[in-house]
Amino acid sequence: DAKTTQPTSMDCAEGRAANLPCNHSTISGNEYVYWYRQIHSQGPQYIIHGLKNNETNEMASLIITEDRKSSTLILPHATLRDTAVYYCIVRVVRGNAGGTSYGKLTFGQGTILTVHP
Amino acid sequence: DAGITQSPRHKVTETGTPVTLRCHQTENHRYMYWYRQDPGHGLRLIHYSYGVKDTDKGEVSDGYSVSRSKTEDFLLTLESATSSQTSVYFCAISPGTSRTYNEQFFGPGTRLTVL
Numbered sequence: 001d002a003k004t005t006q007p008t009s010m011d012c013a014e015g016r017a018a019n020l021p022c023n024h025s026t027i028s029g030n031e032y033v034y035w036y037r038q039i040h041s042q043g044p045q046y047i048i049h050g051l052k053n054n055e056t057n058e059m060a061s062l063i064i065t066e067d068r069k070s071s072t073l074i075l076p077h078a079t080l081r082d083t084a085v086y087y088c089i090v091r092v093v094r095g096n097a098g099g100t101s102y103g104k105l106t107f108g109q110g111t112i113l114t115v116h117p
Numbered sequence: 118d119a120g121i122t123q124s125p126r127h128k129v130t131e132t133g134t135p136v137t138l139r140c141h142q143t144e145n146h147r148y149m150y151w152y153r154q155d156p157g158h159g160l161r162l163i164h165y166s167y168g169v170k171d172t173d174k175g176e177v178s179d180g181y182s183v184s185r186s187k188t189e190d191f192l193l194t195l196e197s198a199t200s201s202q203t204s205v206y207f208c209a210i211s212p213g214t215s216r217t218y219n220e221q222f223f224g225p226g227t228r229l230t231v232l
Contacts, residue, residue: 034219043207043223044160087159091219104175105219107152107160 002027002090009112012082018075020111022088025069031092033064035073036107037084044087044107047073078115085110120144123208123224131232136195138227140208142188147213149191150221151175151183153204160207166191167213198231205229 005023012018024033034049048055048062050071055062061074075082087110120143130136140149150165152175162175164183172183180202182194195202205228209221 032219036221041226043209043226044221046220046222049219089219104162104165105160105221106162106176109159 002031004088004090004108006086006088006108006111008109009114012075012078012113012115014080014115014117015077018078018082018113018115020073020075020086020088020113021070022073023070024088024090027068027090028092031090033062033068033071034089034091034105035060035062036087036089036105037082037113038087038110039081039084047086078113080115080117083113083115085112121208121210121222121224123206123227125227126225127228129230129232130198132199133197136198136229136231138193138206138208138229140191140193140210140224142191142210144210144212144222145188146210146222147188148211148221149185150209150211151181151191151193152207152209153177153202154207154226155204163193163206198229200231203229203231 002024032049032051035047036044038044048057048060050062050064064071087107089105122141124139151163152160154160161177163177163181164175166172166185184192205226207226208224211221
């Protein structure tokens with residue numbers, strides 16, 4: 001799996017958009033970009049993932065550059081409850097549903113996002 | 118929220134004693150995982166299961182064993198607990214379908230202290 005690089009920490013004002021970058025310059029063609037977050041003392045929470053097209057769901061948007069070497073997670077209107085560690089993970093999706101190596105996610109150090117009033 | 122529980126939620130034990138942590142799911146998901154989380158190391162995969170009685174090692178499996186005798190339960194056992202196994206343990210599940218391979222749902226965690 002490709003290695004990812006994220007800033008150690010970021011700040012964001014409440015109500016503003018939070019843009020969290022992730023560099024994955026060694027990503028290969030069959031690797032997806034996944035984002036998770038972990039709020040203090042809780043288990044990680046899946047946010048969104050994508051291959052090459054921009055994706056949006058009820059939680060966030062994911063923008064992947066055309067060369068796929070980097071991506072940005074966007075929280076459009078950050079709230080205090082969005083304060084968390086955000087993890088960017090690059091992971092291949094196997095074509096065989098019977099395979100045994102699914103879901104072996106590797107969590108790095110992530111980005112500590114602090115949303116302040 | 119995914120139906121996933123962990124028990125116990127907190128445990129204090131002594132070095133050398135056996136410890137079993139339980140992960141229970143009500144989602145009938147195929148894949149289950151055990152992670153540990155320590156300051157400075159992030160989340161690290163211990164073991165995972167891709168079906169009943171089918172398990173495999175993760176990156177930090179030494180000192181741990183697992184069992185999965187039915188779909189809903191995944192047990193993590195420390196045969197002889199050591200202080201280095203003091204950690205927060207998270208269980209996760211995922212459906213393992215062609216669209217959701219890496220979408221994992223995590224439990225609330227178990228805080229284990231080995232004295």
